[in-house]
Amino acid sequence: MRISELSRRSAVPTATIKYYLREGLLPPGRATAATQAEYDEGHLRRLRLVRALIGVRGLSVSATREVLGAVAEHAGERHQVLGLVLGARPVDEGEEPAPAPGAAEVDALIGELGWEVSEYAPARAVLGETLETLRALGAGLDRAALRGYAELAERTAVLDLDQIDPQADPLEQAERALLRTVLMEPALLALRRLAQENESARREG
Amino acid sequence: MRISELSRRSAVPTATIKYYLREGLLPPGRATAATQAEYDEGHLRRLRLVRALIGVRGLSVSATREVLGAVAEHAGERHQVLGLVLGARPVDEGEEPAPAPGAAEVDALIGELGWEVSEYAPARAVLGETLETLRALGAGLDRAALRGYAELAERTAVLDLDQIDPQADPLEQAERALLRTVLMEPALLALRRLAQENESARREG
DNA sequence: CACATTGGGTAGTGGCACTATCTATGTTAG
DNA sequence: CTAACATAGATAGTGCCACTACCCAATGTG
Secondary structure (H helix, E strand, O other): OOHHHHHHHHOOOHHHHHHHHHHOOOOOOEEEEOOEEEOOHHHHHHHHHHHHHHHOOOOOHHHHHHHHHHHHHOOOOOOOHHHHHOOOOOOOOOOOOOOOOOHHHHHHHHHHHOOOOOOOOHHHHHHHHHHHHHHHOOOOOOHHHHHHHHHHHHHHHHHHHHOOOOOOOHHHHHHHHHHHHHHHHHHHHHHHHHHHHHHHHHHHO | OOHHHHHHHHOOOHHHHHHHHHHOOOOOOEEEEOOEEEOOHHHHHHHHHHHHHHHOOOOOHHHHHHHHHHHHHOOOOOOOHHHHHOOOOOOOOOOOOOOOOOHHHHHHHHHHHOOOOOOOOHHHHHHHHHHHHHHHOOOOOOHHHHHHHHHHHHHHHHHHHHOOOOOOOHHHHHHHHHHHHHHHHHHHHHHHHHHHHHHHHHHHO
């Protein structure tokens, strides 16, 4: 198909598709002439994925590019790469773990739970900074509460990985895993808000 | 204290503080003259809260204003307002529930779990849209999985509400609850990513 | 009384995600 | 075969957002 059909079927303006092509969110079509290129179903699927990551999850264009790049790079390998990539740039080789605030607490938690996670996982820093900010504002968590949250996260992750179908084309599988990991985030937060409202109502009587 | 001290103690430029004042994120100081106003510890606390919501959680200025407004409005009442406010504008009076996609599935889930949540909770729409998008992209969840996530959300909410101290000044308590609800979100997502990586490693060998 | 500071207002900045337009080329219906 | 239309690729422009810089008149301060 040509760009106009891609645009029609995805409801994304051609100008925006061209922008995504320039930004590397979408691989170029197969050029058939100087001013003509051919796109396939894979492009359509990818385009819808990009739109969902940007529109539903709210990722920036550059974050989307990085996530997609990491997925492509590790499509055949273990999918844990998904956990490594989100919410932060990948660590450059040889880069120091950075003087992360709150790292000690995070290390202690991970050790206590016996989790096996990379020393360089960006989520470590995100977690450390957030806990640190909470503490600075006088709303810090005690160890037990933090552990409780971590255990629930563990069970959520079990559900997440149960969703993955080990059959299926590696790239497609990686994209689906990405969808279920990243796009589920707004859904999980929404569930928590609903559950909070319910729990609050329950406690009030 | 005057604005320069507020700026120094919060590490926020005075120009930005003025901007927040104009935007209504910070209440005006007590004017002592035409070109002089007095700020107190409450302003400092509020300013730090605003910075955390914007910087750590990534809320927009207008979303921050709405959240803070809702908190102030319902400070004395039940705190479930927190669950009502996040991630979307408050519903105007008389506004229709909107032709929300995926609402049926959300209604079914909430009914099945026996949750008691407002018909107008924005989180309903967020959840519905996200599930719908996932389905449209071929990564929809089955009922059982969704229920599993919801039950974990329920237990997370229990932990959340356990953190709230029923003593304490209502406004301060509301602000702390806000911190623990909104600022915890990046931390929860980071925990999930770490847990995914761990679980993935566990399953691989 | 000289001088830095402040409140309040207005205008400018840089980044981001598009969006519009232009040109040279291709395709296609009549 | 040609007129009408579509396309790739490039460049420039738009609108929004979160600041940021500047200006002024009015203080407060040594």
